[in-house]
Amino acid sequence: MYSLAHTVSSTIEIRKSRFIGNVEPILDRATALERVAQLRAEHPDAAHVCWALLAGGHSAAVDDGEPSGTAGRPMLEVLRHQELEGVLATVVRYFGGTKLGAGGLVRAYTDAIAQALLQAERIPVVRQRLLRCQLPFAQESMARRLLQQLDGELLDVQHSDTVQLEVQLTAPAAEDFLQQLKTASRGELCWTDMDADQPRQGPISPAPDH
Incomplete structure (x- = not known):
């Protein structure tokens, strides 16, 4: 299992919607909730702040108003596929006026986190x-x-x-x-x-x- 050495971000744009992906080391759900609240405050005009968490054996996948299963769950699967632990993934979406459909949303949220992780330094987790x-x-x-x-x-x-x-x-x-x-x-x-x-x-x- 691996965690991350530091926070990394990446931005992608699809049909004028902007997706700001962010991955960072987080130890527990309480800290994750604080971080999500901070992002909401930093992006008051964003349509959605979706997130996924793997920390301490607990997981979370939150769609924040996107159709069920199109945001939080795909992000969580990226973290699991990368064998990460103690990591929070968030995506801030600014809506561009064009709906992407369920498949398009899954790809967008998956890509936003995958692109951020390309820049991340992974470190082994010592239990x-x-x-x-x-x-x-x-x-x-x-x-x-x-x-x-x-x-x-x-x-x-x-x-x-x-x-x-x-x-x-x-x-x-x-x-x-x-x-x-x-x-x-x-x-x-x-x-x-x-x-x-x-x-x-x-x-x-x-x-x-x-």
Whole structure:
């Protein structure tokens, strides 16, 4: 999966209608809605501000008054075909007085986004994992050092009968983090994957002795 390094735009004109395509990195739906509202304010005379979003496993396709399925959905399919994630696609349309028909609209909105993406710099998406780990007090210092070495982030610490750490790392680093803690704690590590659809939970068995 890929996201975009920065915002890019492109303008095409079809039968005197102007289509301003825009693609940009967006993390969530709330931010996308703010951006769409900003575009509406910047283009008060536009006939439509259509948009599509792929972010955080959620999608949206909005036709904004165009015939159903002729704007938002085609734009969304372009994002999916390009294997994009965390990206908002918008098209501002200024109506030129000539109707394009359903097929013409699909082509226009598809082309507006495709043309913008030709200029875009794609960057790989590195999935993050949010973990909650419960481990003995004796392993806390080691866990903190390991987290720092792996460029992870310590989000929360709680102390009771054990130490509970809430951490965030890239997916590959998270596997390394868990395996090293598993070995150090010899089976006394419990963990929950907080961002999984179904949280996975320990304890993790210690590595076998050889």
